[in-house]
Each structure stands twice: as structure tokens, then as C-alpha cells.
Amino acid sequence: MTGTNPGISPAANGVAPGMHPAVDPAIDAAAHSSAPGGLVKSVVELDRVVIRLAGDSGDGMQLTGGRFTSETASFGNDLSTLPNFPAEIRAPTGTLPGVSSFQLHFADHDIMTPGDAPDVLVVMNPAALKANLMDLPGGGLLIADSDEFTPRNLAKVGYASNPLEDGSLEKWQLVSVPLTSMTTDALADSGLGKKEAERSKNMFTLGLLSWMYHRPTEGTIRFLERQFRRKPQIAAANIAAFRAGFNYGETTEAFAVSYEVKPAPMAPGKYRHISGNQALSYGLVAAGQRSGLPVFLGAYPITPASDILHELSKHKAFGVRTFQAEDEIAGIGAALGASFGGALGVTTTSGPGVALKAETIGLAVMTELPLLIVDVQRGGPSTGLPTKTEQSDLLQALYGRNGEAPVPVIAPRSPGDCFDATLEAARIALTYRTPVILLSDGYLANGAEPWSIPATDELPDLRTEFATEPNGPDGEFLPYLRDPETLARPWAVPGTAGLQHRIGGLEKADKTGNISYDPENHDFMTRTRQAKVDGIAASIPATEVDDPDGDARVAVIGWGSTYGPIGAACRRIRASGRSIAQVHLRHLNPLPADLGEILARYDRVVCPEMNLGQLAMVLRAKYLVDVHSHTQVRGLPFRAAELAAVFQDVIDGTTGTVATLDTGSDTPAQTGAAL
């Protein structure tokens, strides 16, 4: 589907659309030779590459992908990753349910997604091939570990003959490499048994890819030394396998070309790569430091949120207490108890856990104590898809409690943004004395991107005042006498003399906080709690509308992790000569005060979501806007090309334009527009 003018056209760089440049030294370009052993090796320059590594759950694909990401980040490319793994820790070896993959998109320019489809697919066994081949566009480079294509492994996934040999893969550039046996050969003198030596094949593969893409290798060697510092023999074997893979690439005739992707221009500063869960954890540590409050995390292990518990438990030196509770309810209960005592109480979970915590969130609404509830969303309902991403907890976050129980809801838009969103959630919780739900998701949690390391002294000032003196007219303490501006009630911590008071889940009398069944009081308090949360909108900056052309008649509105794919799709739309405005919400409750007016400016509003239209429903209800909802619940992020096609249809339906767009759905988009 080559684009026709003014549709989006393929990129320059001498690379045919849909093709990772062939393994053919004749291919042009900036090719220059380098040649140990008389081999002529050429180097081709690319602007971006999408690589997917796929293997058995036990093959170490996530680790390999993570290391390749680190190498790529330190080289200076922009990047985005998509780990994709089964919920089973070790499904039976070599079977389809056990396939685990890691996709990395890296580029010499600013990118927004892990890529719609891979240019290069590395498969460690027949199951990985079967599970991933349909995503590899024709002409794509396919590297397979031929050692694992045994009759037994082929039979496990229903291959009647070996696809590496029967010609069925001729549509792709197939390179069969005996990765396993080359690894064991390289480690023949390591003293390791064959089985143990085989486990280093992922490092051999990483070495080969590192050669192919000119990645720096020192970081991986340092990493392996650190990781296995107590097992020097294992460290040495992994390093030897890594080097053997690199050297193999350099000397083999199977790969005549290597590729260069130049560093991406980035604003000056210090960078690292960071995953969403890591950024969120650091945000919590930073919130504790900037508020001067001890952080208390009460959590029960749950995918994909557990890594936050793991990360925070390493940071006790910051006064961070982590409590692995007996269940989800105890996790939030303990966090709320700690908040009552003056801590920044936090609980981390995923959708099923939020369901269990609902009653305690209601108690936090009633007691008006600061509390952070982190929901790293996954596919639902029920146990759903534990390791896959989804945005289907929005309505649960907004409304999933008994009674009128308004809770502010914040959503980060990218892995690195999890840091800032966490600080914002803490600001709201502490300023307004309220529970706040932070809606991350599995894609943000495990995905990674380069992150500009912030200056800590420029982070928001989260200092909070505790009550120290009675505030009543007769020298008494009134725990529900509110700040006139924020409507927050005083936070008096146990240990403070003269401010003893009782709070709880029963309705409170205004000011005194005593139990009250008075009808007028309940009506007043219900409206006051709502007004307090609504009032947060006054502290939210004006909504950013990204409309570089300024004449868009269609706006796309999203929230959370769809920011990348929506942004990439908007770039494609604009590259095709159309205009589109992008609005991405961080605050889902309260919504920004200017949002209604913004949406009213456009002829059409499109709302893509990884659910069945939850934000769209809210927007329709609140603003009476005829929102066009585009939804998908595949457990995977949107593809930019697919969204671009949707946007184009809406725009052309609105404006009558007839131009076509290369949706790129069956090719890796080699568009001039950055993705």
C-alpha cells in the first residue's frame, strides 16, 4: 500500500518500504567495508529499526531485550519498548503459551511508539516463529536458531515439516543460525555442563545483534559482572557467549551487512532509560523527600504492579517503609493507617486489587486523609490478562465505590511521565487531603524510554502542614473545619497534644466530625466532598492542545498510555497534509475546567481507548459532545497506522477531502513522519 500524493509517502534513506535492507552487500548507500578475514562487510545507515526477540519463557528474552535497550539508550537513540510475556512463569518448554517476546523500536529521531510491526524478528524456537511470524512484514529479516528446530519441537507446535528448510519462509529474508550449538561450542572450555552452557544462548544472540547494530558493549559486560558477581563462572560464561556472538557477526558470511542508526537529537541534559514502574517508584521516593513525610507502601503482590513493591523495598534508606500485606485490603488498610499517623500512605495494585480496595478507598474519602492508590491496569474483567495492557479500569477508578465517593484520578502518558504523574498525584492527595487514584497500565509499567533526569531541587514543593493548635472558637479542635480555599480538613497526627479526635466511616457532622445522621448535614457533607474534588480543577494548568497548523476541525482526545500511538498517528495525518488537534488528558477527575470549551471548538472529537469507550462515555455525559469512540482491547497498544486510518476517515468524513493515506497496516511504516 504505497502512499499516493498527498498521502504519506515512504521515507528516504534508499530503503524500500516494508523492507529491512536486504542482507546484500550490494545494497547501496553509505556502505563502507570492514573486513576481518578478507570478508567484505558493508554498513548501511537506517533512520529507525524495530526488532522483536521471541523465545521460550525460560530463554531470557526479557533480559536480552532489556540489555539491548540499555545499549541502545546509552548510544543515544530515541527508543520505545514493548515487552510481551505470558502469565505462566514457565509454560511447557517449546509450546505456544510459553512464548515471550520483547520489541524495541529505536531511531535517530524522536519516536513515540514501540513500532507497529518488527523489521527484524529473532526466534529462538519453532513456537516463537509460529506465534510471531504473522507480525513480520514480507521482506523482513528473520533470524532463527536452527538448533531448536528439531522434529520434536516442530511437532509440539504442529509444523509437519521444518519451515527453515521447506521453502515456506521465502517471503522473508531468512537467516538460520545454530545459535545454541555455537554458544555451547564457545563455552566448551568454560567448565559448564551442556545444559548450563546452553542458557547463555541469549547472550550469544545479544552479541550478534550488538554487532549488527553497532551497539556499545561495555555496559552489558559490566551488567553481567555485576549480576553474577557471586557466580564468577556464570558471569565469565555469559560474557564469553556475548563476545562470541559479536565476533560471529563480524566474521560470518551469513551477515554481510551491519546497520547504523545515528543518535537522535535530544535536548541537552543527562538521560537514562527508565520503565514506567521504575519511574513511578522513583516518583514515590521523590514525593516523600519533597513532602518531608515518610512513605509507607502497603501492597500485595500482583502483576503488573509488583515491581513497584520490589523497587521501593530497596529504598529504606529514604525512610520508605514497605509492607507486604496478607491481602489487597490489608495493603490499603495499612497505608491508610500510616496516613492517619502522618505518613504518605501508598498502595499499589492492578484492577482486581482495586476492586478489593474499594471499601477502604471509601473510608479514605470519608476520613479525608491523603492516600495514593496506584492501579497498574491489565486486561480484565476478573483475572483477565494479567500480563497484557488495557485501560478498562477508568470507570472503576471514577465510580467504583458505594455512595457518592469522588476520588481524583490521574493518568501518566509515557513510562517517564509516571514520575511526574506520581508527584502530581501526591500534590493533590496532600493538598486536598484525599485519596487519589493513579492509573498506569501494563504497557507503561514494563515499557521503557529515554528519560531526562530531573533536577531534584526543581521538583514540586510538597511540604504539608500538620495541625498543631486547636482551631475552634472555644479552644477546641474541629477536625472537619475546612480550609476555605481547598476545602481540605486539618491533618492532626496522633501524638499532637490537645488535638485528640475520632474519625471513621460514619457520616461526619460538619466541623466537629462527630457522628451525624442529620439529613441536612449529610446532604451538605456529600456536596462538600464533591466540591472539594471538583475544586482541584482550579489548580490544574490550562489544557494543551497540540494543533500545529491551527486549523484542525477534528480533535483527538486520549488519556494514559495511548499518548504515543495517538501522537504518532497525528504525525502521519499531518504529514499527509491534513490537520488534526491532539488533546491528552492527565487529569481524569476532575477534568480540566477548560475542556468543555475546547471540545466544543471542533466539528468532530475522536477518542481512542483500550476499553469499550469509557472516557468517551464520560465526555458525552459531561459535555454533551458527540464523541466518536474508537476502541480496541487486544491486550496490546494501538498501532499508529491503524489509528491514523481512523483519524483520516473521520477527517475526510468531516471535510470531504478525498486524499488517501498509507495506513501502513501491512508494512513497517517507513514514512517520512516520525512515529
Next chain:
Amino acid sequence: MTAIDSSNTESTNAHVHDLGMPAGPDITTISGAIDASIAANGEKQTALKAKDLKTDQEVRWCPGCGDYVILNAVQSFLPSLGIAREDMVIVSGIGCSSRFPYYMNTYGMHSIHGRAPAIATGLAASRPDLSVWVVTGDGDALSIGGNHLIHTLRRNVNLTILLFNNRIYGLTKGQYSPTSEVGKVTKSTPMGSIDAPFNPVSLALGADATFVGRAMDSDRKGLTDVLRQAAEHQGTSLVEIYQNCNIFNDGAFELLKDPNTGPMWTIPLVHGEPLVFGPGGASCVVRDDFGGLRIAESNQVDASQIVVHDAHRDDPSYAFALSRLSTQDLRYSPMGVFRSVVKPTYDRMMADQLEDAAAQEPADLDALLAGSDSWTVQ
């Protein structure tokens, strides 16, 4: 008992934490901000009277409820512990007993059904300077909150848990509870309950609770004695208080309260004393052939066979065997402290880990954010 860092007391508006302090709060204190807040009002007042612990809230239990007696006993004996009101926190769940915090002039939270031990755990673990109490009932602690109770006990968080056991659901108007006897006819069991009940003391000992006691609501002296030991215990202490619900389960403990029958069935537990009870010391506790305990007639056994109560035995099997002397109809009810052993407390161990971590590597937010694989773009 509150450790206040005097360095935080110099400024009256010190409740705003000074961010200029080096990263890594001094965690020998709770946190700069909290310490400053609780220090702002100067000296702790620990010389209290019972009336100092009363609130202006009208007590709303049914007239004649056993809860009144317990409230009075607690308000009377608490001042003797020398704890300032502001350093006490009472956390409760849902049920009649859980209204308790409203009547105590301390800090308090009347939380949600069954969750008080979890909430109190977070508070006690993050504020080891406080005296944290949980007031709960048989439905709250053993039914909806059973999970939190056993896990709190095994962790040995520094909490005192008062479990008011009236063997009925009172606040929901008379359904059977997890301690109701088999065959009990209630609104939800018109043909009699078919649920085997928990023995709360056995349950707690099964969770390896470090302090377990039992007392009767109307026995002011015995109750106070057990409560005092429970309050002084470092770690989780559980006190089961037999409490009469005069509306829905009146007379549930009459067998033990009646001056004629009570002494026959009550086994007073006194550390270091032989387990002899009944009129004239007619009954006693001896070991059985299977490692457990049994009741015997004192004149049928040699004095050396009579078990001398040892509440400090590390192995909970003995205390568990004691708890199994009780039957559902309360015949043979040991009353007093079953077990009181010293084990490290959760909050202390947590604080120790924080201190160790800070000593090993000072907290440096810049270093944390930069990580070990950063790069610089010029």
C-alpha cells in the same frame, strides 16, 4: 514513652518540614514533620484520671450492655499506664464494640468491617512511638476480618487487641456469629446453627500469638489485670473478653458469672501457680497421655501431677492445650493469661532495617534518579 527528638522542638512553626535538611530523614525519629508537630505542644501530660479519657459523646450502647463495664474498666486502669492521651490511638472495625473509640478521649478511627488490625498495623509500624489499640468483636475479628487478625498476630506488630466476644451479631440484630455454639437458634438459623464455632484463644495461639488472654466483662479485677499485662506486652496482645449482649444473647456467660456455678467451671490462670479450681480446689488440670491436658479431681491425683501454669513457655502447645479444655457450652473456661512470651516486634524490626539501610548508604535522591547507566547530551 514517646521519643521526641529535641532538635525538632526549637521552632513553633516547625510543622513545616525544612527541605534544606540533607536527603535522608533522621529515622531514629519518625520524620521531621511529624516530630515537629507532636513536639509543638510541649510536655506530655501523663498524670491522667479516668474522666480525662471520657469524651463529650453520649454513649449509645443498649442499657445493660456489657460494653459499658469494659469501657469503665479501661478508662479506670489506662491512666495507670502513664501514657499521654495523645499517644494513644484506638482503631476499631464495625459492630457494637467498634463504637468504643468515640467514647475515649484519645486519637481514634472507627474504620470498616474487619479491617481494624490492618489499619492499626500500618499505623503502629510507621509510628512505633504510639500505643495502638484495636477494639473488635467476634464477627468483626473472626469472620470478615479473620485474615487480618491471624496475620497481625503472626507478625507480632505492637498492638493491643480487645476482642469483645458476645457470641452473636448484635448490630445487625441477632444473627449467629463465628463463636456461636452449634445448634444456636437465631434469626438466620431458625433450625439451629450448623457452623462449628471458633475458639478465639485457640485460633490466636495457632497463629503463634505472643500474648493471649481471656477475661470476663463483669470481673473488673480480673479484666484489669489481664488488660494491664496486655498493654505492657511488646508485640501483639489479644484479649478475648466475654461480653454479655443483654438484647440478643442475654445470659450467654451466666454459667461462668453465676456465683454458684462460676467457680466450678472457671479455671483461673496465674503464672507460677498450680491449676487448681472449683469449690474447695476440688478440680485440677493434669497432663493426659497424648501430650495434652485434662481435668482431674484433685483428690484422685498426686499433687506433683497438677500442672503449674507457665505463661512464658516458648512452645505454644501448652497454652493451646489449655485453650482446648473449653467446650462450646463454656464448661471449663480458663480465664487469665494463657501465653506471654517475648519475641521481636514487627515495627521495631522494620525501623531497624531502615536504620541499617541509612547507615549503609545515605539516601541521595539525585544519585537514585541518575542510576548507573546515564548518558549526557551536550
